[in-house]
Amino acid sequence: MKAMMTAFVAIAVISVGAWYGLGELGFSAADQTSGSAVRLN
């Protein structure tokens, strides 16, 4: 069962990592759809 639990933890880590990483790289919907005239932060 250790492999199963490790996999479930990995799902959580990968998901949070993907969310944070893609956001940092500018792939958020806000970044992708706003023009240069828009101040997001």
Added chain:
Amino acid sequence: MLRAIFALILTTIFAVSGLAGPVTAQTAAETATETNPRAATGGAPTLEDILARQRGETTDFSHRKQSGGTAAAGITEQLGTLGGSSDSEVFRSLRYGTADVTVSNNGPASAVLIQDRGMWWLEFRKGPLSKYGAWLLGGTLVALAVFYLLRGRIRIDGPKTGRTITRFNSFERFGHWLFAGSFLILGATGLITLFGRTVMIPLFGKDSFALLASASKWAHNNVAWAFMLGLIIIIVNWTVHNIPNKHDLKWLAVAGGLFSKGVHPPARKFNAGQKMIFWGCVVLGLSISASGVSLLFPFELPMFASTFATLNEFGISQMLGLGTLPEQMAPHEEMQFAQLWHTIVAFVFMAMIFAHIYLGSIGMEGAFDAMGSGEVEEQWAKEHHGLWVEEVRASKGAASPAE
């Protein structure tokens, strides 16, 4: 008297010319209508056009697409707020994508202000797609329940040995659970997204559903990467073991012994049934990943126009009775097709996995251990994977002298 006669003559002349006028005009209109059916409507769709469209027939509206007005009228004419165009012409050019639109936001879709295929997608999504998808999942669950009632739990037929054999190592099990765990989350959140408006909002209310929908969307978008990694791991681990061989025919001939007690066709590491599940996971997994990535990066990775062009070119769409599929579409339409395909594949995938989960848990004694601890009862292994047990023993025997 003379005056009365003169008046009569004049009246007769006007009456005759008055009759002749409309007749002449009517003849001219009829001639024009015959050569150009829309001449009578000033270029607008005719009643026949509208009725044909309502009957769902393909109508040629190319004449409307070209009728978007001019940016500026001749300098002798009065310019309105729309330049030389009318309201109708402006909206028509927006609808057919010929308008020169300037917007301050980014993305290929931002300049598309009207996308008239959206309603078809919306109706299909909440209608046939949801309905038949629900029937498929419900029907699969009912079929499995009936199978359980008729066949019961498939037991280990022979006496248990008390010895175990390693069926899957920890990396194989990790890959399986990464794929399986993320699949369950994606399946549940996908169903929440599809049936939210029709099923969940009436049950929980809009406020509660808004929170659930936000969490669901976050999970669906981000767990997808774990799913794709899990898919890669299972492909690397198990493709070699899932290449079809002659034993599969024997297995299929007796339906794997699923419907009869004491029947155990020979199988190596995976039997024909498991191979079907494996290849189903690979094909459906790759397809759903492709449409999923297209949806994760909206409008950046369109794939349907080119796919449709290929299907049209080889006559496959015509062979399937789909006619000529659209090869040029608005960015939103690409996403709509990606969403529909993603959902259709997901429903088939879920129905298949329902059967897999059933046989891997309550449906068969000893099956869960293969993915739980990785160690299975030797008798179970002999009954379901007899050739594989011999291979393992042979490899151990070969390895022993060296140890």
